[in-house]
Amino acid sequence: MDLELTDEQRELAQTVGRMMKEHYDAEKRDVVLKSELGYSDEMWGRYAELGALALPFAEEVGGAGMGFGEVAVVLEEFGKALALEPYISTVLLAGGLIDAAGSDEQKAELLGGIGEGSRKVAFAAQEPGSRYDVSAPQTKASGSGEAYTVSGEKQGVLGGDSADTLIVSAAVDGEVGLFIVDANGAGVTKSALKQADGFGAANVLLSDAPAQRLGSGDASAIITKAVDVATAGLCAEAVGAMESALTMTAGYLNTRVQFGRPIGVNQALQHRASDMYASLELAKSMALFARLAATSYGENSHRDIVAAKIQINECAKHIAEESIQMHGGIGMTMEYPIGHFAKRLTVIARSFNDQDGLIEELASAGGLLAASAEV
Template sequence: MELDLTDEQKMLADAVRSLLDKRYDANARLQLLEGDGWSRDLWRQYAELGLLGLTVDEQCGGAGMGSGELAVVMEQFGRALVLEPFVATVVLGASLVSAAGTPEQKQELLPDVAAGETLLAFAHTEAGSRWSLTDVTTTATPAGGDWTLDGEKIAVLGGDVADQLLVTARTPEGEVGLFLVAAADVRRDTYRQQDGLGGADVLLAGTSARALGTPGESLAAIELVVDTATAMLCAEAVGAMERMLWLTVDYLKTRQQFGIPIATFQALQFRAADMFVSLEQARSMSMLAQRALAVDDPAERHRMVAAAKVQIDLSSRHVGQDAIQLHGGIGMTMEYPVGHYVKRTAVIAKTFADTDTLLEAVGSGPGLI
């Protein structure tokens, strides 16, 4: 596996970082949180940069790039704590359409996603389902050439602003299918997550829907996309951890006690060094997660991604907790960015699976070596 970024990936990272450094400082993010929660103007700029169609086929208006480029973008988004529904629409939504949709559905949906005109959300979690992708009680009933859905989905990331929902439901044959639902046709209870990103609980009651591709073939596509999204969250967490580390180092250099910077205290230097070690461990495992996406065996792919995510979550907890402690009281305030990074990495640690579930997945096979 190539460990260094290609020239094209470096250019992509520089372009995204340049935009976010200009438009996404801590104060600008706080203003977004106090307003609409995200910026439609920035969303249009993401579209102009080609970020919204990064992994979409060129025939559908995208750039046709791969997971390596997507991870580059996610790491930069993690540094800036981006609030826009990129994971919901691009990492999950567009990837599901690309993986499971018919050629006609791809041509219908993906160009508008790449242009920033359509927002998507993946509605799969149900009350009591925990982290299972197959514990689905929402039902899909044939209705002429289409379907009707009945059930309730919770914690739908990006569900507060989505135009189209991609909903998992069980068919009369007992298969888990994926269905397209217009967001205007459902009842949504919207809210902000602890990290500031938008979410919704969705009620489906005889709601009209269209099957995305063939329902009986949806589960494999869903599992692949969830593994891909988990790997991308690993990259985002690395960006967030890197930013927390350097915010902390800068604070240690400027904060004075007894007339000298506290960065001169050896005990604090040791703790900062340990944070750096955790960051580099996480970066290595994020690379493993990206490598895993090229593995043909779904079970092995999932184990590798799960193993990477375990280390990511452990590292982000260590870096976040030490960042707050080394900042002292200011680290707990919402006016200072460190606490926001800790919240985001804590939510990432509970997205798609918790640590116990991930360890169970890793232990279910022969191991990684």
């Protein structure tokens, strides 16, 4: 098995990396973060022009006909720059649901709009009191054919603040169904909010909101897969953020002078930086493991992605904490970039499920490796 990037993936990484360095440095990101939107519509347009928004979708619906491997390459570069645009929520999460469950007409309209950058979509699944469990929604849908209404409350909808369209999970006829709802339409009340890392989200109240069913039948397995693939995307993004945090910390150790010499000559700090590098390499290996599981999604993919996310969370915690500590007081200021990397890594570790929930889930599945003992 060839685990190296293909020539096309390397070229994609270089292209996205150049774009982010040119248009998304720390100062420009700070302007975007403090703007009314909280993300850059200009950059969203650049992603569309590059084809990044259409990467995983079929050419028949205006996509690029590529796979998760290419998406992971893009997300790693986004992680290095801490890009604030709702890429995972629109392309991987909501886009994945539409691609898996939608009719040909729904795919053409929604995925085509996502790919060209004219439509942002968010998946509204989490509900008050449910924590991370999205398997049994209390939101209700009623109707038939093309005429449905949806009522319920969703919270922490990632990308919901900027979404034009919502994909809402709801109970219907004893099943979990998915429904397309106009995010700014009748019966929909959105309350925009910001996560600790600056990314946008929303709480959504639905009161007999007109809806169209996305596909048919129970969508539980489709939801699980979409969340898994989005989790694998977070793993790739986390690796990019960790790499930038380590690079920034190493640079600080080599330039911060104390008592007439760089603090990086201190052997204890060198050892700690070496441990950070080891954590980064471990995270890269586990992100690759998650990428392979998401690319060829099968029977064990959910378990493998959960296992990868557990280890990446540990590596992210280590690198984030060490980066802040080795920067000293300046690392605690909002004006200095390193704290923003720590915030993003902390939020990634709690996206879709927290560490305790992931460990419990992996344990319930029997662990990553089957137990064995010689008699």
